[in-house]
Amino acid sequence: MPKKNYPPRKTDSSAKKKANSPITGFRISNFKAFADTQYIPIRPLTLIYGANSSGKSSVLHSLLLAHHAITNEGELDVYRTEAGGDSVDLGGFGQYVHKRDRTKPIEWIFDLDPKHLNLQDIEPIYSNHLESLLKTVNKLTARIQIGSDRVERRQIRVRSFIIEADDREVLRMSEIPGRNSLTLNNTGDAPIINQLIDAMLGRIESTSKPSPPSVQELQKAIYELVRKTTAQVSCLLPTQLETRNHDDDDHSLTVNRKSDLTTGDLTLILASLFVGQLSTLIEIINDAIEDEIGRLQYLGPFRTYPPRHFAFSGQQDPNWNAGGGYAWDVLLNNTEVRQKVNAWLGDSNRMKTPYELRVRTLLSDSHLEHELYSRLTKSLHDFTVELVFHAAGFGEEIQKEIERLIADLETTGIANNQFWQIYILKSAVDSNSYSLMRYASSDLDYPNRSLPEIEHIVSMMTDIESLSEIWVEDMTSKGDRISDLVLIDKRTQTPLSHRDVGIGISQVIPILVSCYALSDALVAIEQPEIHLHPKLQAELGDVFIESALGKQKNTFMLETHSEHLLLGIMRRMRETFNNELPEGCLPVRPEDVSVLFVEADSEGSIVREMPLNKRGELVKAWPGGFFEEELDEIF
Structure with a gap:
C-alpha cells in the first residue's frame, strides 16, 4: 500500500x-517524587528550593531523562543517564515511575x-x-x-x-x-x-x-x-x-x-x-x-577533584560532564575563559586569593636531552668563533689561550669538525686583536682599554633571557608536548596544584567555567554554593546574571539551599528598580527570575511558585517558615 x-x-x-x-515552562507528573502534574516555569534564572528529600532533584532528573532519550535514540528505560554520569542513577522505569507503579504513564507537558x-x-x-x-x-x-x-x-x-x-x-x-x-x-x-x-x-x-x-x-x-x-x-x-x-x-x-x-x-x-x-x-x-532539551548541561552536587597533575589524569570518563571534569580541560585550552576565572579568583571583592591559573608545557626527558645537547653545542661553537674574531692582536699568548679553549671543548665530547672554522680563523690572529675572556686571576697582561669592549661582547653573547626564550619556543614547537594546568602563587611565583589549596577553589571552578564558557545552553546545577563562604555565594549571583542575561544567553536551573545566592539576585533587582545598579552590572527584572519551593506531601511532592516583585521582594512568605532558622537560633 x-x-x-x-x-x-x-x-x-x-x-x-x-x-x-x-519553551516557557514544563509540567511533569508521575515521576519520582511527583504524583500529580507539577508546573515548572523556565526563566533565564530559575532557583529551586526545598527541604532535604523534598523532591527538588526530581525536577532536574526529569530533564535529564528527557535529554537522554533525545540524545540516545529514544532510550527511556534508563539507569544512568549520559549527562548525569555517576551523579544520577534513575534505576530504570520501574524505579523512577511514581510509587514504582509500572501500570501508570509518566507525562511531560511542554509549553511553547x-x-x-x-x-x-x-x-x-x-x-x-x-x-x-x-x-x-x-x-x-x-x-x-x-x-x-x-x-x-x-x-x-x-x-x-x-x-x-x-x-x-x-x-x-x-x-x-x-x-x-x-x-x-x-x-x-x-x-x-x-x-x-x-x-x-x-x-x-x-x-x-x-x-x-x-x-x-x-x-x-x-x-x-x-x-x-x-x-x-x-x-x-x-x-x-x-x-x-x-x-x-x-x-x-x-x-x-x-x-x-x-x-x-x-x-x-x-x-x-x-x-x-x-x-x-x-x-x-x-x-x-x-x-532546547538537547542543549542541557548538567553539573552534579559532587564536583570532580582532579589528580595533582591534570595532564596525566583520565579524561572523558562517565562523570566527565556531571562532575565538572570538562571544566579543567576548558581552562587548559581556552585563554579567554581562563582569564575570566583568574579575574574572579583574584578579585578583592570576590574570592581574594593570591592564585592564578597558568598553563605550562612539559617535555619528555629524551626530547630535552637531545635538544639541549645540540643547542649547547651550537652555542659554544658560535661563542668560540666570536672569541677568535675578537682575539686578534695579542700574539702568541692569546693563540695559546684559544688552543687551550678548543682543547677544553673537545674534551666535553664536541666533534673536531665543528671547529674547522676556529682553526682557520686562529691562523689569522695578529697582535691587534681583542679578547672576550676576562679572568680574575690571569698571567696575561691585557690592556685595560679592551675591558669595556670585552664586557660588551660577553654581555651580547650571554643574553640568557633572550636565549632561553628562543630555546623554549623552539623546543616546545617540536616533538611531543604535554600541557599541564597549575596554580601560581603570585606572591612567591611558586607553582602549586589545586590539591595544595582550599577545596573551595576546585569546587567553584566548574561553576565559573559553565557560566563563562557555555552559550545558548540549558544549564542545570545542583548545589552551586557548595564549599563557598556565604559572601561568595551572593557574589556568585552576579556570575549567573551575566551569563544568563548577557551575550551568552544561557538558561539556568539551580537546585540550591543558599539563601545568600537568592539575596544577591534580589539585591540586583532592587537596584534595577531604583536605578542604582553598580557599573558593569546587568538589570534584573521579575520576568528574568523564577523561584520555586518544593514541598513534600504524603500524596506526592508539590512545586510552589514564589513570585518576586519589581523591588526584588518575595510576594508571599516561605512555606513553613523556610529560611527562618537564623532567627530561631538568635532568639
Missing part, C-alpha cells in the same frame, strides 16, 4: 544558533511560545498558512506520555502525543502496540483547525472549475485521511506524518491536467495539504523541544 510522506523541511536546521527559547518557533526552513506552501495561524495563538502545548508497551510489557515507549493551542486540542496521537509508532486519532476543536480549513477553501474561487468542496465535505475527507495517518517516534516525539493511500484513491493526487480534476479530487488534495500542515506543526514542535 503506497504511502504519502509530508516533507516540510527545505534544509537541515540542526546547526542553527538559538534565538529566544521557545509560538513567536519563538523557527519557521524559516519550512516550505512556503506550509509555512504561509501556519505563520498566519500561529499569530493568533498565545501558547502551544505538547503532551508526551511514556510507559510500558501494551503488547511488549517490558518495552518502554511513547504512549501518546497531543498538541494543544491555548489549551484547546489540535491533534491527538496514540501508540500502535508493539511498534515505535503513533497513529493520528483525530483532530481537535481548537479554533486554528477551523481557521486552517477556512483559509484553504478561501483561496479557491467559488466559480472555479472544478467547484470547491463544502466545509462538511472537506472535513469528512480529512477525517478519512487522518484514520490512515501514522508517524514514527524519532527519540521522544513523533516525526513527519505518513498517510497510507488506497490504490484506487491515489489517482486523485497524481492528476496531470487541471481540466481533469473533479470536486472529489480537489477535496482529497486539500485534505492531503491539511494533513501536511499538521505534519509541519509536529516537526516544528519536535525541533523546538529536542533542540
Whole structure:
C-alpha cells in the first residue's frame, strides 16, 4: 500500500544558533517524587528550593531523562543517564515511575511560545498558512506520555502525543502496540483547525472549475485521511506524518491536467495539504523541544577533584560532564575563559586569593636531552668563533689561550669538525686583536682599554633571557608536548596544584567555567554554593546574571539551599528598580527570575511558585517558615 510522506523541511536546521527559547515552562507528573502534574516555569534564572528529600532533584532528573532519550535514540528505560554520569542513577522505569507503579504513564507537558518557533526552513506552501495561524495563538502545548508497551510489557515507549493551542486540542496521537509508532486519532476543536480549513477553501474561487468542496465535505475527507495517518517516534516525539493511500484513491493526487480534476479530487488534495500542515506543526514542535532539551548541561552536587597533575589524569570518563571534569580541560585550552576565572579568583571583592591559573608545557626527558645537547653545542661553537674574531692582536699568548679553549671543548665530547672554522680563523690572529675572556686571576697582561669592549661582547653573547626564550619556543614547537594546568602563587611565583589549596577553589571552578564558557545552553546545577563562604555565594549571583542575561544567553536551573545566592539576585533587582545598579552590572527584572519551593506531601511532592516583585521582594512568605532558622537560633 503506497504511502504519502509530508516533507516540510527545505534544509537541515540542526546547526542553527538559538534565538529566544521557545519553551516557557514544563509540567511533569508521575515521576519520582511527583504524583500529580507539577508546573515548572523556565526563566533565564530559575532557583529551586526545598527541604532535604523534598523532591527538588526530581525536577532536574526529569530533564535529564528527557535529554537522554533525545540524545540516545529514544532510550527511556534508563539507569544512568549520559549527562548525569555517576551523579544520577534513575534505576530504570520501574524505579523512577511514581510509587514504582509500572501500570501508570509518566507525562511531560511542554509549553511553547509560538513567536519563538523557527519557521524559516519550512516550505512556503506550509509555512504561509501556519505563520498566519500561529499569530493568533498565545501558547502551544505538547503532551508526551511514556510507559510500558501494551503488547511488549517490558518495552518502554511513547504512549501518546497531543498538541494543544491555548489549551484547546489540535491533534491527538496514540501508540500502535508493539511498534515505535503513533497513529493520528483525530483532530481537535481548537479554533486554528477551523481557521486552517477556512483559509484553504478561501483561496479557491467559488466559480472555479472544478467547484470547491463544502466545509462538511472537506472535513469528512480529512477525517478519512487522518484514520490512515501514522508517524514514527524519532527519540521522544513523533516525526513527519505518513498517510497510507488506497490504490484506487491515489489517482486523485497524481492528476496531470487541471481540466481533469473533479470536486472529489480537489477535496482529497486539500485534505492531503491539511494533513501536511499538521505534519509541519509536529516537526516544528519536535525541533523546538529536542533542540532546547538537547542543549542541557548538567553539573552534579559532587564536583570532580582532579589528580595533582591534570595532564596525566583520565579524561572523558562517565562523570566527565556531571562532575565538572570538562571544566579543567576548558581552562587548559581556552585563554579567554581562563582569564575570566583568574579575574574572579583574584578579585578583592570576590574570592581574594593570591592564585592564578597558568598553563605550562612539559617535555619528555629524551626530547630535552637531545635538544639541549645540540643547542649547547651550537652555542659554544658560535661563542668560540666570536672569541677568535675578537682575539686578534695579542700574539702568541692569546693563540695559546684559544688552543687551550678548543682543547677544553673537545674534551666535553664536541666533534673536531665543528671547529674547522676556529682553526682557520686562529691562523689569522695578529697582535691587534681583542679578547672576550676576562679572568680574575690571569698571567696575561691585557690592556685595560679592551675591558669595556670585552664586557660588551660577553654581555651580547650571554643574553640568557633572550636565549632561553628562543630555546623554549623552539623546543616546545617540536616533538611531543604535554600541557599541564597549575596554580601560581603570585606572591612567591611558586607553582602549586589545586590539591595544595582550599577545596573551595576546585569546587567553584566548574561553576565559573559553565557560566563563562557555555552559550545558548540549558544549564542545570545542583548545589552551586557548595564549599563557598556565604559572601561568595551572593557574589556568585552576579556570575549567573551575566551569563544568563548577557551575550551568552544561557538558561539556568539551580537546585540550591543558599539563601545568600537568592539575596544577591534580589539585591540586583532592587537596584534595577531604583536605578542604582553598580557599573558593569546587568538589570534584573521579575520576568528574568523564577523561584520555586518544593514541598513534600504524603500524596506526592508539590512545586510552589514564589513570585518576586519589581523591588526584588518575595510576594508571599516561605512555606513553613523556610529560611527562618537564623532567627530561631538568635532568639
